[in-house]
Amino acid sequence: MKVYALVGKSGTGKSYQAMNLCKEKNIKSVIDDGLFIVGNDILAGTSAKRQVTKTGAIKTALFTDDEHRNSVKTKIDQVSPENILVLGTSDGMVKRIAERLGLPEIDNIIYIETITTETEREAARKQRQELGKHVIPVPTFQLKREFSGYFLHPLRIFKDKGRIGKGGFAEKSVVRPTYSYMGDYIISDKVIGDIVKCIATSETRNVKVSKVFTEKTQTGIKLTVSIFIRYGSKVIDTARSFQEQVATQVGYMTAFNVDCVDVEVSDLK
Numbered sequence: 112m113k114v115y116a117l118v119g120k121s122g123t124g125k126s127y128q129a130m131n132l133c134k135e136k137n138i139k140s141v142i143d144d145g146l147f148i149v150g151n152d153i154l155a156g157t158s159a160k161r162q163v164t165k166t167g168a169i170k171t172a173l174f175t176d177d178e179h180r181n182s183v184k185t186k187i188d189q190v191s192p193e194n195i196l197v198l199g200t201s202d203g204m205v206k207r208i209a210e211r212l213g214l215p216e217i218d219n220i221i222y223i224e225t226i227t228t229e230t231e232r233e234a235a236r237k238q239r240q241e242l243g244k245h246v247i248p249v250p251t252f253q254l255k256r257e258f259s260g261y262f263l264h265p266l267r268i269f270k271d272k273g274r275i276g277k278g279g280f281a282e283k284s285v286v287r288p289t290y291s292y293m294g295d296y297i298i299s300d301k302v303i304g305d306i307v308k309c310i311a312t313s314e315t316r317n318v319k320v321s322k323v324f325t326e327k328t329q330t331g332i333k334l335t336v337s338i339f340i341r342y343g344s345k346v347i348d349t350a351r352s353f354q355e356q357v358a359t360q361v362g363y364m365t366a367f368n369v370d371c372v373d374v375e376v377s378d379l380k
Contacts, residue, residue, distance in 0.1 A: 112191070112192060112193060112194060112195060112214065112215055113193065113194040113195075113215075113218050113219075114194070114195055114197065114209060114214050114215050114216070114217045114218055114219075115132075115136065115138060115194065115195070115196045115197070115217070115218065115219050115220075115221065116196070116197045116198070116199065116202075116205035116206075116209075116217045116219070116220045116221065117129060117132060117196060117197070117198050117199075117205075117221050117222075117223065118198075118199055118200070118201060118202060118204075118205060118220055118221070118222050118223065119200065119222065119223025119224070119232075120200055120223075121200050122235060122236045122238075123223050123227070123232045123235050123236060124223065124227060124231060124232060124234075124235030125143075125198050125223055126143055126144070126198065127235060128223065128226060128227060129141055129143060129196060129198060131226075132196065132221065132226065133196060136194075137194075138194050138195065138196045139192050139193065139194060139195075140187075140190070140192040140194070140195045140196070141195065141196045141197075141198065142183075142195060142196070142197045142198065142208060142212065143198045144158055144159035144160055144168070144171070144172045144198070145157050145158055145159045145171040145172050145174065145179065145183075146158055147183045147186055147187060149190060149192065154186050154190065155182050155183045155185075155186035155187075156179065156182070156183045157171055157179055158171070159171035159172040172199075172204075172208075173204070173207060173208060173211065174208060174211045174212060175211075180211055180212065183212060184212050184213055187212060187213075187214075188213075195214065197209055197214070197217070202220060205217060205220065298365050298367070300323075300325040302365075303323065303325050303332070303334070303361060303365065303367075304320075304323035304325070306360065306361055306364055306365070307320055307323045307334070307336055307357055307361065308320045308323070310353070310356050310357055310360050311338070311353065316341070317340055317341040317344045317349050318338050318339070318340055318341075318349060318353050319338060319339040319380070320336060320337070320338055321337040321338060321339060321377055322336070322337040323335075323336050323337075324336075328370050330368055330370060331367050331368030331369055331370045332361075332367045332368070332369060332370065333369075333370050333371050333372075333373075334357065334361065334369065334371070334372045334373065335372075335373045335375065336353075336354075336357060336372065336373070336374050336375065337375045337377050338350070338353065338374060338375070338376060338377065339376075339377055339378050339379070339380045340376055340378075340379055340380075341379070341380065342379045342380060344379075346376060346379070350374045350376055351374075353374060354372050354374045357369075357372045357374075358371075358372045
């Protein structure tokens with residue numbers, strides 16, 4: 112296995128540039144902030160950006176927890192990639208990560224300053240310091256469960272057709288970890304209930320919401336919605352359509368991963 116490393120100070124755009132570097136050097140797998148990524152898939156690990164404090168994030172990125180480290184090492188051994196890119200803020204950090212994961216000695220260390228301009232690095236620093244934005248080099252749907260309740264959106268980078276043959280884009284995701292803020296934020300159950308009622312008002316006149324129950328789960332939220340349906344409407348079709356609207360809109364407006372929406376038809380009116 113050939114091991115590459117991308118080194119740069121925090122907030123200089125390493126995760127943003129990782130995908131471009133992988134394409135250029137035909138690198139199939141990445142170790143970034145506690146995650147083992149192959150192509151567009153997270154195969155193992157826990158994201159450092161999910162931690163509450165910066166100290167916790169650093170420990171996760173360095174695989175200090177044996178259970179975390181062992182799960183990633185086991186998956187790397189199973190996949191046995193021909194090459195891998197390790198991201199870190201210093202030579203010492205990437206060497207320590209490689210050692211913890213039982214990887215071969217790093218063959219080539221690439222520095223962020225050699226593949227980006229000062230303007231690009233300054234823009235990345237501004238996104239990190241002023242807006243608290245962090246990039247993870249995988250599509251948003253891969254992170255939805257782990258980052259339920261966080262601000263998260265896709266970042267699509269369109270590629271030059273001449274460089275990759277068929278054109279297209281690569282998708283990265285932007286998250287705002289708790290430690291990027293001067294505190295935490297909470298979305299109350301009442302807000303979620305109000306969103307559901309608003310959906311019933313704006314999307315259809317055949318549904319009226321009676322009650323909304325919200326249950327927090329490890330991967331997001333579960334909603335149970337009690338509704339009245341207008342007499343003469345197609346009950347199953349109306350309920351299913353409303354169910355789909357609730358799952359989509361609540362997920363979009365709150366950034367929660369909606370595990371399921373159970374709709375109970377209480378009465379016809």
